Amino acid sequence: MWECLPDTMNRPILYVQRKEPAVMKLTQSLADRIVKRTMEVTNLNINVMDKDGVIISSSDPARIQSFHQAARQVIATGEEMLLGEEDCQKWTGTKPGINMPIRFQQQIVGVIGISGAPQEVVPFGKAVKMMTEMMLQQAYLTEQMELAERSVNFLVQEMISGTLDPSRDVVMSRGALLGLDLSRPRSVVIIQATGAEDWEEWHADRRFPRKVAACFRHSDQVCVSVTKRNCWIVVTDLSGLRGREQIKPYLHEAAHKLLNAAPAGLRDHLLIAMGRGYEDVYDLELSFKEAMQTLQVLERFPDKGAIGHIDDMSLELLLLETPPATRQVVVRDILKELVKHDELLETLNALFSADLNLTAAAQALNIHRNTLLYRLDRIEEMLGRNPRRFAEAAKIKLALELHRLSQTG
Secondary structure: OEEEEEOOOOOEEEEEEOOOOOOOOOOHHHHHHHHHHHHHHHOOEEEEEOOOOEEEEEOOHHHOOOEOHHHHHHHHHOOOEEEOHHHHOOOOOOOOEEEEEEEEOOEEEEEEEEEOOHHHHHHHHHHHHHHHHHHHHHHHHHHHHHHHHHHHHHHHHHHHHOOOOOOHHHHHHHHHHOOOOOOOOEOEEEEEEOOOOOHHHHHHOOOHHHHHHOOOOOHHHOEEEEEEOOEEEEEOOOOOOOHHHHHHHHHHHHHHHHHHHOOHHHHOOEEEEEOOOEOOHHHHHHHHHHHHHHHHHHHHOHHHOOEEEHHHOHHHHHHHHOOHHHHHHHHHHHOHHHHHOHHHHHHHHHHHHOOOOHHHHHHHHOOOHHHHHHHHHHHHHHHOOOOOOHHHHHHHHHHHHHHHHHHOO
C-alpha cells in the first residue's frame, strides 16, 4: 500500500510505502450511518462503541460519549458478550443485550451492541454484525476511490500546468501507482458545459469519469479531472495511432461519442476542445494550452460548432489576437456603412458559406437568383469591392469576422 505526502501547496510529491495493514477508523459520522441504517431495517436499539469502549453513536442520544465497559472487554477478547439484567450490575455503562466485535480486515475496530432482552436480540445479532461490517467495507472502498480520484486530479493538474517533478523516473513511478503508463503518447481534451442545468447532475454522478473515459481508446489509461464545476480535463491515450492524419479523426470520433453519451438536456450546451497529441508527458502542458485556445474560439465563434481541434482554428486565433482598435479600423475601412444593413450582411454570410456559389447562396436565402445578384451589386456599390471575386471576397470575409467578434465582446 502506498500513501501520498503533500507539500505546502497540497500537491502530492512524495510517495512512501506503507507496510502495515490498511487501517479503517470507526468515525462518529460512519457510526451514525450504521445506527440509522440498522434501526431502519430492524427497529432495534443500537449502540456503536469505538476501540476505547466509548459509545460514539446510539439510538439513545443520552448514552453517547459514555463509557461501555463490556465493549472494552469485547475488544480485548475478540468475543461477543451477552448481558442479562444481573450482568449489567458488574459492567459499567451497560444494558441488557448483545455486544459484538466489528472487524475490518481481521482487525477489531469497534463494537456494535443491541439493547434488549437477550432472547429478543440474539436472533438479530449475526445479521446486524454482518450489515455493519459490510457498511464499513463499503465506506473504506469509497474512501479509497476518492483518494485515487484526488491523486489523478493532482497528477493531471501538474501535467497541464508544467509542474511535474523534473525526475522522469519519479513521474513514471507515480503514474504506475495509479495504473497509468505515462510513457504513452497523449493529448488533452477540455469539456465545458455552458448555461445548462443538467450538467450538475452529470457532474455529481460518481460514474461520470468512467463514462467519459469509455468514449476513448484504452479507457483504463484515460484520466478525467475536474478543474471547476462545469469544466473537465481529459488526458487521452494515443498509443497505436500514427501522426496527425490518424490522431485528429480519432479525437473527433471520440468527441462525437462523448456528445451523444451526454444527457439530452446537456448535449446542446457542451463544448469539446482538443489539443494536439504529444509523445512526451512533459509536453502535455502545450496540448492543454492548445485545447484552451480552441475552447476560446468555440466560445467566441458559435458557427464553428461544439467540437473543435486546434489545427482548424488558425484564422480564428489570428482574429482573436487582433487588438480591438485594429478591428474597428478594418471594419470601418472595408465594410463602411454596410454594418447597418442586416439583410446585406446576411447575404454576404450566405455567399461565403456557399463558397461563392450563387445558386447555393440563393437557395440558402430562399430568394431568386436575380434578387441575389441585385443585392451583390448593391454591396459592390457600397464597398467598392466585388464580393464575387475571391481576393476581394477574402478581405470582406475577414472584416465580417472581425465585426462579429467585436459584436460578441
